[in-house]
Amino acid sequence: xxxxxxxxxxxxxxxxxxxxxxxxxxxxxxxxxxxxxxxxxxxxxxxxxxxxxxxxxxxxxxxxxxxxxxxxxxxxxxxxxxxxxxxxxxxxxxxxxxxxxxxxxxxxxxxxxxxxxxxxxxxxxxxxxxxxxxxxxxxxxxxxxxxxxxxxxxxxxxxxxxxxxxxxxxxxxxxxxxxxxxxxxxxxxxxxxxxxxxxxxxxxxxxxxxxxxxxxxxxxxxxxxxxxxxxxxxxxxxxxxxxxxxxxxxxxxxxxxxxxxxxxxxxxxxxxxxxxxxxxxxxxxxxxxxxxxxxxxxxxxxxxxxxxxxxxxxxxxxxxxxxxxxxxxxxxxxxxxxxxxxxxxxxxxxxxxxxxxxxxxxxxxxxxxxxxxxxxxxxxxxxxxxxxxxxxxxxxxxxxxxxxxxxxxxxxxxxxxxxxxxxxxxxxxxxxxxxxxxxxxxxxxxxxxxxxxxxxxxxxxxxxxxxxxxxxxxxxxxxxxxxxxxxxxxxxxxxxxxxxxxxxxxxxxxxxxxxxxxxxxxxxxxxxxxxxxxxxxxxxxxxxxxxxxxxxxxxxxxxxxxxxxxxxxxxxxxxxxxxxxxxxxxxxxxxxxxxxxxxxxxxxxxxxxxxxxxxxxxxxxxxxxxxxxxxxxxxxxxx
Amino acid sequence: xxxxxxxxxxxxxxxxxxxxxxxxxxxxxxxxxxxxxxxxxxxxxxxxxxxxxxxxxxxxxxxxxxxxxxxxxxxxxxxxxxxxxxxxxxxxxxxxxxxxxxxxxxxxxxxxxxxxxxxxxxxxxxxxxxxxxxxxxxxxxxxxxxxxxxxxxxxxxxxxxxxxxxxxxxxxxxxxxxxxxxxxxxxxxxxxxxxxxxxxxxxxxxxxxxxxxxxxxxxxxxxxxxxxxxxxxxxxxxxxxxxxxxx
Ligand SMILES: Cc1cc2nc3c(=O)[nH]c(=O)nc-3n(C[C@H](O)[C@H](O)[C@H](O)COP(=O)(O)OP(=O)(O)OC[C@H]3O[C@@H](n4cnc5c(N)ncnc54)[C@H](O)[C@@H]3O)c2cc1C
Ligand code: SF4
Ligand code: FES
Numbered sequence: 001x002x003x004x005x006x007x008x009x010x011x012x013x014x015x016x017x018x019x020x021x022x023x024x025x026x027x028x029x030x031x032x033x034x035x036x037x038x039x040x041x042x043x044x045x046x047x048x049x050x051x052x053x054x055x056x057x058x059x060x061x062x063x064x065x066x067x068x069x070x071x072x073x074x075x076x077x078x079x080x081x082x083x084x085x086x087x088x089x090x091x092x093x094x095x096x097x098x099x100x101x102x103x104x105x106x107x108x109x110x111x112x113x114x115x116x117x118x119x120x121x122x123x124x125x126x127x128x129x130x131x132x133x134x135x136x137x138x139x140x141x142x143x144x145x146x147x148x149x150x151x152x153x154x155x156x157x158x159x160x161x162x163x164x165x166x167x168x169x170x171x172x173x174x175x176x177x178x179x180x181x182x183x184x185x186x187x188x189x190x191x192x193x194x195x196x197x198x199x200x201x202x203x204x205x206x207x208x209x210x211x212x213x214x215x216x217x218x219x220x221x222x223x224x225x226x227x228x229x230x231x232x233x234x235x236x237x238x239x240x241x242x243x244x245x246x247x248x249x250x251x252x253x254x255x256x257x258x259x260x261x262x263x264x265x266x267x268x269x270x271x272x273x274x275x276x277x278x279x280x281x282x283x284x285x286x287x288x289x290x291x292x293x294x295x296x297x298x299x300x301x302x303x304x305x306x307x308x309x310x311x312x313x314x315x316x317x318x319x320x321x322x323x324x325x326x327x328x329x330x331x332x333x334x335x336x337x338x339x340x341x342x343x344x345x346x347x348x349x350x351x352x353x354x355x356x357x358x359x360x361x362x363x364x365x366x367x368x369x370x371x372x373x374x375x376x377x378x379x380x381x382x383x384x385x386x387x388x389x390x391x392x393x394x395x396x397x398x399x400x401x402x403x404x405x406x407x408x409x410x411x412x413x414x415x416x417x418x419x420x421x422x423x424x425x426x427x428x429x430x431x432x433x434x435x436x437x438x439x440x441x442x443x444x445x446x447x448x449x450x451x452x453x454x455x456x457x458x459x460x461x462x463x464x465x466x467x468x469x470x471x472x473x474x475x476x477x478x479x480x481x482x483x484x485x486x487x488x489x490x491x492x493x494x495x496x497x498x499x500x501x502x503x504x505x506x507x508x509x510x511x512x513x514x515x516x517x518x519x520x521x522x523x524x525x526x527x528x529x530x531x532x533x534x535x536x537x538x539x540x541x542x543x544x545x546x547x548x549x550x551x552x553x554x555x556x557x558x559x560x561x562x563x564x565x566x567x568x569x570x571x572x573x574x575x576x577x578x579x580x581x582x583x584x585x586x587x588x589x590x591x592x593x594x595x596x597x598x599x600x601x602x603x604x605x606x607x608x609x610x611x612x613x614x615x616x617x618x619x620x621x622x623x624x625x626x627x628x629x630x631x632x633x634x635x636x637x638x639x
Numbered sequence: 640x641x642x643x644x645x646x647x648x649x650x651x652x653x654x655x656x657x658x659x660x661x662x663x664x665x666x667x668x669x670x671x672x673x674x675x676x677x678x679x680x681x682x683x684x685x686x687x688x689x690x691x692x693x694x695x696x697x698x699x700x701x702x703x704x705x706x707x708x709x710x711x712x713x714x715x716x717x718x719x720x721x722x723x724x725x726x727x728x729x730x731x732x733x734x735x736x737x738x739x740x741x742x743x744x745x746x747x748x749x750x751x752x753x754x755x756x757x758x759x760x761x762x763x764x765x766x767x768x769x770x771x772x773x774x775x776x777x778x779x780x781x782x783x784x785x786x787x788x789x790x791x792x793x794x795x796x797x798x799x800x801x802x803x804x805x806x807x808x809x810x811x812x813x814x815x816x817x818x819x820x821x822x823x824x825x826x827x828x829x830x831x832x833x834x835x836x837x838x839x840x841x842x843x844x845x846x847x848x849x850x851x852x853x854x855x856x857x858x859x860x861x862x863x864x865x866x867x868x869x870x871x872x873x874x875x876x877x878x879x880x881x882x883x884x885x886x
Binding site: 048051052055066067068069070071073075076085087122123125126127129130131132133134135136137138139140141142143159160162165166169172173174176177179180186188211240241242274275277278279280282283381384385387450451454497498499501502543545546550551553554 | 673697704726757764768769771776782783
């Protein structure tokens with residue numbers, strides 16, 4: 001336990017961040033010019049960080065695997081971004097936003113981090129507006145807000161259904177400005193393969209140039225990971241298919257602890273799987289639950305057309321089970337309830353793995369035009385993909401892997417357990433506990449990148465001003481490069497018969513069945529055995545055509561899947577060790593008589609931080625106890 | 640369903656490319672176009688051949704990665720979608736489908752169907768931003784923006800940077816892409832101060848990078864998956880003219 005120093009400043013909750021800002025060490029402009037920082041990832045968090053650090057005078061090297069920083073997965077966020085502006089005068093405040101996130105996360109996040117995230121949220125909105133993000137406006141010309149997922153105030157800023165795209169492009173434009181100034185050097189189409197540690201500190205990374213295949217060394221005084229989430233471990237998820245855990249996993253293998261790896265949010269309203277070749281699951285914004293009613297037939301295996309099933313033959317199971325919140329219960333509750341109905345044989349569609357989301361009542365009440373004005377682009381998207389017109393027939397939806405609350409463990413300075421290695425955005429575990437509220441990730445990403453990291457990294461770099469530019473031509477870099485090359489060579493050398501995707505699909509299925517929405521001891525143990533077996537098969541029967549010295553998309557995927565096998569084991573181990581249910585983590589053994597999550601605070605009020613040890617040795621669990629001094633711990637009831 | 644695919648294969652940027660024919664059976668109508676290629680690639684790999692390289696990531700029409708020229712049209716036969724949103728139901732059993740990369744001098748082919756579009760980022764670096772430092776932003780509601788202006792700016796801002804407009808244009812002009820950004824930022828009060836400088840810098844960069852000039856053929860607007868309007872080009876021209884007058 002001694003290894004986890006959370007570095008939370010003293011003082012009352014509201015004062016901690018200010019106190020910290022007032023006491024951190026500073027780096028003078030002249031010295032910033034001599035310091036290099038690597039930022040891996042150009043999503044909202046990475047772009048905001050790289051541009052701000054460049055603006056401050058540091059020399060930044062920015063990396064992404066796509067052909068352009070603008071394509072980072074943040075681009076896909078739909079619904080919005082939270083801030084505590086209280087523009088609606090509905091009683092919102094920094095404290096309330098803080099409290100909602102803590103409660104939403106089911107009391108498994110640290111108070112001080114969450115409070116700070118809420119504090120800087122308003123500045124992030126100011127920043128993005130100034131950068132030209134066209135957030136929705138009222139007729140008065142002032143910014144509009146809407147309410148989102150399980151809260152009672154309107155604090156979500158949005159740009160129609162494309163908030164992530166607009167926020168990312170705002171941050172990307174700032175990044176471009178610094179690239180033009182020469183303060184940020186952009187490296188696109190690079191896969192980060194490893195972190196390089198010199199004398200115990202992160203001093204650089206090894207990348208593969210995805211066009212030439214060259215294995216490259218990049219050095220710096222500090223390294224920041226902003227590499228996003230890993231729900232793609234399920235193969236089918238709402239994430240862009242290139243999203244991966246490899247950068248974080250490389251850091252983990254070099255000593256960065258991985259926190260709460262099994263905390264994954266399963267989103268309730270995604271399109272169901274339509275065919276066996278499907279590459280991803282498209283998210284339908286959860287705002288649809290404001291006007292859509294979710295139901296399944298009361299009769300098992302009822303294959304009639306939904307419009308022929310009469311009102312009294314329908315089971316509106318969310319309204320039945322949760323009269324207070326009804327269709328608006330939080331994501332994890334809605335997801336599990338859908339799974340429960342489908343597992344019990346009431347699911348609809350060919351596979352029986354979907355439920356109806358029905359707008360007919362809302363259309364009857366508000367008129368088609370009103371519903372259209374609210375959801376036009378979503379309805380169009382649905383029709384485009386399924387060929388079904390949701391104005392006349394209910395949508396079919398099913399839960400899908402979505403957001404990973406787990407990630408690299410970081411202290412209050414957003415530094416991992418490796419000195420000089422920082423993690424921001426979805427790649428860290430910091431703010432959302434066991435469940436993330438809607439519109440909370442963009443908020444965290446912007447806050448981490450624009451306002452928190454640039455302060456805290458200075459505190460670290462202040463002690464590095466005498467360190468000359470790090471040479472990449474030293475043994476640590478050479479060895480890391482060699483190890484990375486060997487890993488790729490080993491993959492290429494398997495020369496088996498099966499494609500990477502076929503393995504990924506099977507791996508994803510194991511994770512989905514046993515380490516997804518619902519988990520139990522027997523299943524988790526079984527999954528660990530199955531993963532080990534499949535991993536063996538992967539390493540003996542994988543086929544990657546082509547060579548390492550060219551564009552080789554199969555090789556790129558293979559690297560990711562190889563890491564997923566190891567991460568999958570850790571997720572199961574983490575889920576196994578947490579014998580309680582909390583937020584999105586549902587252990588069947590720990591439920592209330594009504595089938596809801598049963599937290600066990602006396603035993604599990606901690607963050608699980610896992611330490612990697614030599615190959616094949618078991619991970620070591622470090623527990624960071626959580627204390628709550630500013631909120632009252634409650635049962636998370638939505639009844 | 641069964642299809643005859645004619646696909647552009649090219650080893651790398653230095654090599655010559657050419658069309659290769661593939662016959663693909665067992666395609667289901669529920670597949671997306673890219674899932675159809677995934678399926679083709681599976682059969683190629685299992686048969687000991689190299690898969691077709693193509694760009695994709697979000698698979699829901701928002702990241703701008705996918706970029707296939709299908710039967711003579713960027714993003715294929717359907718209007719207002721990106722390649723990844725195209726479904727196989729759009730084709731008839733037995734159809735021949737020709738699949739090529741974007742063709743433009745400024746977008747060199749890197750392999751098979753992958754082109755290098757970094758020129759777009761370079762144009763953005765030349766001026767596609769508002770020069771506001773982190774922390775220097777005023778309170779968000781201190782700059783009211785009329786709903787009309789905000790909505791119009793949004794309509795320009797949804798460009799996904801895919802490059803279909805360039806691929807569609809016989810001059811390989813990037814005018815629609817550039818205009819969308821200039822227009823978005825000049826419609827907003829926050830961006831007005833730099834409009835003239837921005838328009839000039841971006842257009843000059845576009846010329847320098849070898850994109851052709853705009854002769855108003857409207858092909859870009861027709862093929863743009865996001866329906867970006869040519870009206871933005873008119874606005875850009877106005878701003879550019881003003882920029883010229885001021886310099
Ligand atoms: C469909 C969808 C809708 C969502 N809607 C919302 C919403 O409405 N509101 C909200 O708050 N949140 C939403 N989220 C969540 C939110 O979008 C993400 O959590 C957030 O954008 C993550 O941003 P990031 O900066 O951490 O990383 P990302 O944006 O994921 O960026 C990751 C970056 O890391 C790079 N990278 C990754 N691995 C490597 C590697 N190995 N080597 C080199 N580079 C690498 C990538 O190139 C990329 O640049 C949504 C998520 C999804 C999937
Ligand atoms: S203007 Fe349209 S076609 Fe051109 S890059 Fe933008 S979205 Fe693509
Ligand atoms: S894959 Fe992202 S737009 Fe098509």
